[in-house]
Amino acid sequence: MTAATPVISCKNVWKLFGANPEQYLKSLSGNPGFDEIRQAGYIAAVRDVSLDIAKGEMLVIMGLSGSGKSTFVRCLSRLIDITGGEVKVEGQNIGEMSEKELIDLRRNKMGMVFQSFGLLPHRTVLDNVAFPLEMRGQDRHERRARALEVIELVGLSGREDYFPRELSGGQQQRVGIARSLAIEPDIWFLDEPFSALDPLIRREMQDEFLRLQEMLGKTIVFITHDFDEALRLADRIAIMKDGVVEQCDTPDQIVLNPATEYVAKFTEEIEKSRVVHAGVLAHEVNGHSLTGDPVGDKQTIAELARLLVNDSRDFLPVANNTGTLVGAMNRQEALDVLLGAGS
Amino acid sequence: MTDQTMTPAGNPQTWTRSRTGWTIFIAACLLAIGNSVLPAGLVRPPEWLVLPFADWINALFVFVRDDLGLLYLTRAFADGVEWLLDVTANLLYGKNRWPRIGPIPWTVIASIGFVIGYALQGWRLSLLTGGTFVWIAVMGQWKWAMETLSVIVVAAPFSILFGLVMGILAWRSKTFERILNPVLNIAQSLPHFAYMIPVVVFIGVGPKAGAIVTIIFSVPPMIRMSLLGLRKVPHEVIESGHMCGSTRWQLLRHVRIPTARTEILVGVNQVIMQCLAMVVLASFIGMPGLGQKLLQLLQALKIGRSVEIGITIVLLAVMLDRCTKAWATKQPEHFEKGTSFAVHNKFLLLGIGLSLACLVLAQFIPLMDQIGRRDAFTISKPIDAVADWFIVLIDPVTQWLRWFLITWVLIPIRDAFLWMPYAAVLALLAAAGWAIGGLRSALVCLGFFGLIAMSGWWDRAMITVYTVVVAVSIAAVMGFPLGIWGSFNEKRASIALLICDTLQTFPSFIYLIPVVMLFGVNDVAVVGAVILFAAVPLVRYTIEGLRQVPETLIEAADMSGATKMQTLWKVRLPMALPTIMVGVNQSVMFSLFMVIIAAFIGTQDLGQEMQRALSSTDVGKGLVLGLAVAFMGLMVDHLVSTWARSKKEALGLE
Numbered sequence: 001m002t003a004a005t006p007v008i009s010c011k012n013v014w015k016l017f018g019a020n021p022e023q024y025l026k027s028l029s030g031n032p033g034f035d036e037i038r039q040a041g042y043i044a045a046v047r048d049v050s051l052d053i054a055k056g057e058m059l060v061i062m063g064l065s066g067s068g069k070s071t072f073v074r075c076l077s078r079l080i081d082i083t084g085g086e087v088k089v090e091g092q093n094i095g096e097m098s099e100k101e102l103i104d105l106r107r108n109k110m111g112m113v114f115q116s117f118g119l120l121p122h123r124t125v126l127d128n129v130a131f132p133l134e135m136r137g138q139d140r141h142e143r144r145a146r147a148l149e150v151i152e153l154v155g156l157s158g159r160e161d162y163f164p165r166e167l168s169g170g171q172q173q174r175v176g177i178a179r180s181l182a183i184e185p186d187i188w189f190l191d192e193p194f195s196a197l198d199p200l201i202r203r204e205m206q207d208e209f210l211r212l213q214e215m216l217g218k219t220i221v222f223i224t225h226d227f228d229e230a231l232r233l234a235d236r237i238a239i240m241k242d243g244v245v246e247q248c249d250t251p252d253q254i255v256l257n258p259a260t261e262y263v264a265k266f267t268e269e270i271e272k273s274r275v276v277h278a279g280v281l282a283h284e285v286n287g288h289s290l291t292g293d294p295v296g297d298k299q300t301i302a303e304l305a306r307l308l309v310n311d312s313r314d315f316l317p318v319a320n321n322t323g324t325l326v327g328a329m330n331r332q333e334a335l336d337v338l339l340g341a342g343s
Numbered sequence: 344m345t346d347q348t349m350t351p352a353g354n355p356q357t358w359t360r361s362r363t364g365w366t367i368f369i370a371a372c373l374l375a376i377g378n379s380v381l382p383a384g385l386v387r388p389p390e391w392l393v394l395p396f397a398d399w400i401n402a403l404f405v406f407v408r409d410d411l412g413l414l415y416l417t418r419a420f421a422d423g424v425e426w427l428l429d430v431t432a433n434l435l436y437g438k439n440r441w442p443r444i445g446p447i448p449w450t451v452i453a454s455i456g457f458v459i460g461y462a463l464q465g466w467r468l469s470l471l472t473g474g475t476f477v478w479i480a481v482m483g484q485w486k487w488a489m490e491t492l493s494v495i496v497v498a499a500p501f502s503i504l505f506g507l508v509m510g511i512l513a514w515r516s517k518t519f520e521r522i523l524n525p526v527l528n529i530a531q532s533l534p535h536f537a538y539m540i541p542v543v544v545f546i547g548v549g550p551k552a553g554a555i556v557t558i559i560f561s562v563p564p565m566i567r568m569s570l571l572g573l574r575k576v577p578h579e580v581i582e583s584g585h586m587c588g589s590t591r592w593q594l595l596r597h598v599r600i601p602t603a604r605t606e607i608l609v610g611v612n613q614v615i616m617q618c619l620a621m622v623v624l625a626s627f628i629g630m631p632g633l634g635q636k637l638l639q640l641l642q643a644l645k646i647g648r649s650v651e652i653g654i655t656i657v658l659l660a661v662m663l664d665r666c667t668k669a670w671a672t673k674q675p676e677h678f679e680k681g682t683s684f685a686v687h688n689k690f691l692l693l694g695i696g697l698s699l700a701c702l703v704l705a706q707f708i709p710l711m712d713q714i715g716r717r718d719a720f721t722i723s724k725p726i727d728a729v730a731d732w733f734i735v736l737i738d739p740v741t742q743w744l745r746w747f748l749i750t751w752v753l754i755p756i757r758d759a760f761l762w763m764p765y766a767a768v769l770a771l772l773a774a775a776g777w778a779i780g781g782l783r784s785a786l787v788c789l790g791f792f793g794l795i796a797m798s799g800w801w802d803r804a805m806i807t808v809y810t811v812v813v814a815v816s817i818a819a820v821m822g823f824p825l826g827i828w829g830s831f832n833e834k835r836a837s838i839a840l841l842i843c844d845t846l847q848t849f850p851s852f853i854y855l856i857p858v859v860m861l862f863g864v865n866d867v868a869v870v871g872a873v874i875l876f877a878a879v880p881l882v883r884y885t886i887e888g889l890r891q892v893p894e895t896l897i898e899a900a901d902m903s904g905a906t907k908m909q910t911l912w913k914v915r916l917p918m919a920l921p922t923i924m925v926g927v928n929q930s931v932m933f934s935l936f937m938v939i940i941a942a943f944i945g946t947q948d949l950g951q952e953m954q955r956a957l958s959s960t961d962v963g964k965g966l967v968l969g970l971a972v973a974f975m976g977l978m979v980d981h982l983v984s985t986w987a988r989s990k991k992e993a994l995g996l997e
Contacts, residue, residue: 163674163677226814
């Protein structure tokens with residue numbers, strides 16, 4: 001497998017709920033709307049979704065409740081069988097896998113974190129975290145050693161012998177995260193992992209999560225209904241509505257160029273300067289004379305606000321973290337983003 | 344019932360339904376009024392309508408027993424059970440069978456009881472468990488109680504295992520569940536005696552038969568609870584199991600069953616309570632133990648001694664109930680790192696230590712080993728004295744009450760029930776069914792009572808119906824106000840609920856003791872026992888229903904300036920009604936059971952016939968009678984739950 005092959009690849013994935021969805025899907029021609037399908041007595045949870053997820057990428061799927069995002073992530077792990085299309089994980093079509101192959105895939109490649117944690121109430125933290133290892137038949141000693149390792153990673157050392165109900169919500173979700181990491185999965189699914197937590201704890205857990213991701217560099221599918229959370233974490237965001245992906249792009253592009261009205265409504269309230277990076281606004285140099293210190297391409301416009309206001313240059317050089325020049329940023333354009341003009 | 348009927352405007356469909364209901368009702372009234380001019384075929388079921396169900400069932404039984412050879416299977420199973428019973432009998436009361444090491448000294452069992460109670464909930468429960476065994480030993484009832492317990496110890500695990508397996512099967516297969524559900528419904532509304540007759544045919548009488556009837560009788564709730572528990576496991580927990588790569592078996596063994604632990608243990612609790620209730624009643628088929636003693640003493644009107652036994656049975660029931668409930672609700676707790684082995688296992692060590700100490704002491708002090716009849720205490724004399732004094736004291740009242748009830752209430756109502764032409768009764772029930780649930784409910788009512796008419800036991804059935812109607816009505820008149828009164832403040836409600844819960848754990852047999860004491864052996868005593876037994880669920884559900892009314896609604900009523908009475912009548916009672924109806928439903932079920940049990944103190948209803956069927960081991964007749972009782976219960980259950988469901992929907996509670 002080359003670096004270019006996507007880890008997960010979906011083609012025209014459909015998920016319909018109803019009496020006889022497969023037959024109904026075959027009878028469909030064109031692309032009927034959500035309401036039309038509903039009138040036929042079916043609920044369209046996922047409609048004709050195609051997208052690829054690259055290795056090491058964090059894709060955030062954002063949508064309000066009922067948009068089909070949770071169903072979609074369950075299609076990716078085959079917790080739910082899809083009605084049409086195909087899902088390939090590392091080139092293998094998971095819809096065609098036997099039960100044994102699927103179990104093997106989950107035992108070695110996939111981890112999942114759930115919104116309401118999904119912990120086993122009768123097992124201690126240690127036994128919960130070791131559960132996937134136990135399922136694949138590792139011996140007690142190895143299990144314990146590995147579980148303690150991940151428990152330390154999520155900062156729960158000293159609570160190994162606690163039972164889930166003796167922990168706070170944030171701590172329980174740490175257990176959920178530790179369990180999903182125990183088998184060292186390549187692909188990590190997180191289904192609204194922080195939605196059940198208080199805002200303060202949620203923020204803390206997001207930081208924790210970013211720290212973990214920096215260390216581990218997994219391929220991640222992250223579900224949320226919180227647009228701020230999506231912007232904060234994502235490499236790419238897929239916005240879903242009524243089972244359809246309205247737009248799938250980087251956070252910068254989503255706030256700068258919303259593809260549909262629905263996406264635009266989300267971005268309206270967002271302070272764009274906090275999302276857009278200098279690198280995105282960098283254009284080809286095209287003979288402009290660039291003088292002075294460059295700005296970093298990973299810096300947001302908000303971070304550059306003082307400089308943008310005080311500087312007198314028309315074009316600012318933008319450089320990446322190795323110091324190489326990547327382009328020139330039009331100061332006026334950047335100021336427009338900062339002040340919210342022209343949107 | 345559809346939600347359409349609930350629209351306040353009253354759409355045409357509602358109107359038609361209620362009109363049809365009234366039409367049938369008027370027809371029923373006309374049939375009743377015209378009783379004397381009706382053709383005989385409408386007054387009592389004509390002979391051609393009465394089908395020989397009993398003969399058919401008997402033929403089927405003979406076929407299954409002899410031709411299919413089921414007898415060998417049941418006998419083999421019974422022999423296995425008997426072997427286990429012998430083991431426990433030897434251990435608990437020293438029956439001369441393998442392994443011949445018993446009886447275990449009573450102090451050892453009592454100390455284990457103490458430790459189990461302490462481990463499960465603390466010293467209060469330990470006093471109850473240990474104290475129960477001390478009481479039993481000191482009162483010289485050890486052997487009888489152990490005879491009873493030895494059967495429970497064998498029967499309960501069988502039921503739990505059967506129930507769990509059946510529950511899992513029903514959860515796995517929708518078809519199996521669809522078949523099982525009606526069977527369970529009927530099984531749970533068949534009176535106890537109906538189970539005994541086939542068992543006597545297949546297995547005979549004695550402890551072995553007692554154990555088997557107990558197993559059969561106590562399985563249904565376990566199936567129900569296992570199924571419920573497996574259904575209730577949160578979706579995400581199962582998904583997390585899948586994502587951890589569990590196979591199906593691993594998922595069941597490590598995820599589903601442990602997560603359903605509480606429901607399954609509640610099932611265990613119900614199994615054990617059912618076992619106790621049945622074991623006590625199994626005295627009718629020669630099961631020795633507390634039940635048999637109680638039966639003999641009651642028949643001999645030895646009040647003091649029967650009260651003693653009654654207390655023992657009650658203590659056992661409460662103890663078993665509290666222990667299993669404590670087990671069900673007990674949540675695991677962790678030990679801090681570095682706790683020693685001794686602390687981890689303190690209860691186990693304590694139990695072993697105490698048992699060994701008692702075992703050694705028992706070798707030297709005979710009283711710690713066994714307490715014989717001669718050394719035992721008895722409080723029967725003072726109880727008899729108090730009871731005699733009390734009976735003499737209130738004799739004028741009871742005499743008058745008995746006279747009044749019999750001449751002015753019971754006999755007139757019974758005659759009225761018997762006077763009703765069966766066609767009128769059927770029409771009346773159809774009208775009720777129609778009004779509550781439309782055509783379907785009307786057909787259900789007709790079906791159930793039509794079958795009773797065709798069984799040929801119409802008069803007997805009417806006597807049962809009359810007893811239940813009278814008893815439940817009186818119980819309601821007493822129970823509702825009591826429940827309303829009990830619900831007014833939190834403290835009172837919790838005390839009242841505790842009393843109701845405790846009363847509900849008593850085996851039905853116990854309720855006969857006080858009424859026999861007061862009224863002797865007659866109709867009034869039967870109705871009295873049924874009233875007592877039926878009032879408990881009424882009070883309980885009234886309180887629960889009233890307490891469950893959302894606080895905001897009451898606050899809203901208060902802020903609207905409602906007085907206490909207005910809040911009660913306009914807000915709390917209407918909201919609580921569906922829950923209260925569940926109580927009514929249970930109350931009817933309990934009364935039916937009680938009426939049948941009370942047969943042995945003299946009734947002329949289905950119960951008496953069932954006793955006869957039992958003594959002549961007539962399976963067909965017994966089952967027909969049992970089914971007749973079950974059908975009455977099922978019909979009421981259908982009507983009440985249909986009504987409650989539509990009411991709940993209308994109130995937006997579901």
